[in-house]
Amino acid sequence: MSDTAPTRATRNSPDRRPLVTAPDLLSSLVPLLAEWVPRQRWFAGKGRLLTGFTLLSATELLPCTGDGTAPGLLQLLVRAQQSAPPSRTPAGGDCYQLLLGVHPAPAPQLAPAVIGRPGGGPLRGRTVYDALLDNRLCGLLLERLRVPGRLGGLRFCREADVDIPSGLPARPIAVEQSNSSIVYGDSFILKVFRRIEPGVNPDLELPRALADAKCARVPAPAAWFESATADESGEATTLGVLQPFLAGSADGWQLALNALAVRADFTGSARALGHATAEVHTALAQTLPTTELRRPQLDVIAAQMHQRLEATARAVPVLQPYRARLRTAFDELAAVGHDGRSWAAQRIHGDLHLGQTLRTADEGRWSLIDFEGEPARPLAERRRPQPAVRDVAAMLRSFDYAARSGPAGGDPWALEWARRTRDAYCLGYAEAGGLDPRSAPELMRAYETDKAVYEVLYEARHRPDWLAVPMAAIRRLAAGGVPAVGVDGSGPARSPGSDGRG
Numbered sequence: 056m057s058d059t060a061p062t063r064a065t066r067n068s069p070d071r072r073p074l075v076t077a078p079d080l081l082s083s084l085v086p087l088l089a090e091w092v093p094r095q096r097w098f099a100g101k102g103r104l105l106t107g108f109t110l111l112s113a114t115e116l117l118p119c120t121g122d123g124t125a126p127g128l129l130q131l132l133v134r135a136q137q138s139a140p141p142s143r144t145p146a147g148g149d150c151y152q153l154l155l156g157v158h159p160a161p162a163p164q165l166a167p168a169v170i171g172r173p174g175g176g177p178l179r180g181r182t183v184y185d186a187l188l189d190n191r192l193c194g195l196l197l198e199r200l201r202v203p204g205r206l207g208g209l210r211f212c213r214e215a216d217v218d219i220p221s222g223l224p225a226r227p228i229a230v231e232q233s234n235s236s237i238v239y240g241d242s243f244i245l246k247v248f249r250r251i252e253p254g255v256n257p258d259l260e261l262p263r264a265l266a267d268a269k270c271a272r273v274p275a276p277a278a279w280f281e282s283a284t285a286d287e288s289g290e291a292t293t294l295g296v297l298q299p300f301l302a303g304s305a306d307g308w309q310l311a312l313n314a315l316a317v318r319a320d321f322t323g324s325a326r327a328l329g330h331a332t333a334e335v336h337t338a339l340a341q342t343l344p345t346t347e348l349r350r351p352q353l354d355v356i357a358a359q360m361h362q363r364l365e366a367t368a369r370a371v372p373v374l375q376p377y378r379a380r381l382r383t384a385f386d387e388l389a390a391v392g393h394d395g396r397s398w399a400a401q402r403i404h405g406d407l408h409l410g411q412t413l414r415t416a417d418e419g420r421w422s423l424i425d426f427e428g429e430p431a432r433p434l435a436e437r438r439r440p441q442p443a444v445r446d447v448a449a450m451l452r453s454f455d456y457a458a459r460s461g462p463a464g465g466d467p468w469a470l471e472w473a474r475r476t477r478d479a480y481c482l483g484y485a486e487a488g489g490l491d492p493r494s495a496p497e498l499m500r501a502y503e504t505d506k507a508v509y510e511v512l513y514e515a516r517h518r519p520d521w522l523a524v525p526m527a528a529i530r531r532l533a534a535g536g537v538p539a540v541g542v543d544g545s546g547p548a549r550s551p552g553s554d555g556r557g
């Protein structure tokens with residue numbers, strides 16, 4: 056996506072100036088957005104001053120200044136200007152997608168969605184609200200996705216062989232997430248991406264590649280919408296993806312916590328999840344480019360891990376005392392390359408954890424979702440081939456999270472549960488053709504450390520009460536450098552809510 060001038064909308068009546076080219080549209084919205092955007096979970100710039108917005112593009116999906124009997128629908132891409140951007144922030148600030156409902160007097164049940172009433176500009180006298188909380192406007196988005204083609208700055212695309220019925224009732228999902236998702240009937244789920252980077256989103260790219268490879272472990276995209284114009288590299292920017300909804304499924308995080316609550320074994324489930332992960336990795340390696348990582352690439356990866364550690368230690372001082380010993384994990388990764396060894400790299404999930412897995416109620420079959428990768432990393436980095444072990448290390452962290460934050464709260468039984476569960480996952484992964492993670496201790500330790508560092512920053516920013524969970528892993532990794540597989544992970548632990556030193 057390039058910083059384009061506001062796009063002309065279609066469907067405007069010929070006798071009025073298109074709303075989206077009205078020069079004062081953004082300026083009238085800025086005071087409202089400055090208040091509302093930083094409060095949204097998907098806002099990635101928490102903790103830094105928001106100094107303004109730039110309008111990158113706007114598309115009127117439904118007329119916003121009609122007679123007021125029907126709501127308008129406006130899609131905007133805005134750049135949020137902030138103080139002291141971290142290195143990952145594109146010049147000028149992060150770009151966000153907003154879908155805004157516009158109505159003189161929205162129904163009372165939309166009160167929680169209200170953003171405000173512009174004091175001037177083309178929307179003066181109307182209420183602007185989050186359209187993704189309005190089931191009627193969400194229904195309209197589905198209708199748009201059913202009919203491929205261009206509308207203003209957007210292009211709607213769909214797979215020809217998928218039947219998307221009209222009129223499915225819409226409901227927003229009520230879970231914590233990085234983007235915004237809407238469920239239609241019990242048939243489809245639409246994820247509207249919030250923080251936008253130019254190019255194809257891996258959450259469209261990888262599931263489409265897996266569908267082509269006939270890998271049934273990932274719901275296949277049915278439709279999507281994207282920027283109508285290509286970016287500098289010739290790619291359209293993905294803005295939303297519709298995929299089949301796995302009705303009645305439960306996510307792995309909840310299943311793991313349920314098991315911990317009744318002190319039940321989880322090794323069978325973990326082993327099956329290991330199978331599913333290996334199947335997805337095998338299909339990705341068969342269908343998308345792979346490479347071999349050796350010196351100097353391993354030096355570069357180790358250097359990036361060092362940088363993330365240093366940046367996180369600056370932002371979260373509780374990490375400072377462990378820096379020197381954690382660094383040895385990254386040095387050992389670089390040493391693999393210096394020894395003349397190499398590692399296969401391929402496209403991976405990139406942010407695998409129990410919350411990204413769904414098990415169907417009827418067949419008990421695991422699926423993986425959300426291939427966006429770690430939201431904090433630049434898109435180009437997320438789309439690079441990486442050792443598959445990185446996903447495995449991330450999942451092992453998730454078992455540790457469950458054992459330390461669940462009802463058993465990190466007691467010795469829970470930590471032993473985590474050890475057995477991790478081993479079962481690795482066993483399943485190796486059985487289904489993946490590399491046995493235990494044969495790659497340097498990679499496992501480096502990636503597990505890197506992930507724990509990422510989690511420290513993530514928790515400090517989003518859920519400070521949970522900081523104790525990754526900090527427990529930081530202490531273990533710093534103390535002995537022992538990878539999570541095949542050790543008991545023992546040591547003092549407290550549940551989330553303690554002071555980060557549990």
Ligand SMILES: Nc1ncnc2c1ncn2[C@@H]1O[C@H](COP(=O)(O)OP(=O)(O)O)[C@@H](O)[C@H]1O
Pocket residue numbers: 228230231232233234235236244246274298299300301302304306410411413424425427
């Ligand atoms: N295909 C699906 N079927 C059923 N539920 C889904 C599906 N995809 C996502 N979900 C639910 O939506 C939640 C958010 O989806 P996710 O892709 O993780 O969004 P985000 O990237 O915004 O975090 C998941 O935790 C899961 O509960």
Ligand SMILES: O=P(O)(O)O[C@H]1O[C@H](CO)[C@@H](O[C@H]2O[C@H](CO)[C@@H](O)[C@H](O)[C@H]2O)[C@H](O)[C@H]1O
Pocket residue numbers: 231232233308406408409410425429430449452453454456457510513
């Ligand atoms: O699901 P997202 O793409 O939004 O991922 C982010 O949020 C996750 C938490 O919701 C976070 O995962 C961390 O907490 C999980 C428990 O809530 C745990 O299972 C994971 O192992 C742990 O990393 C994820 O890191 C973040 O990117």
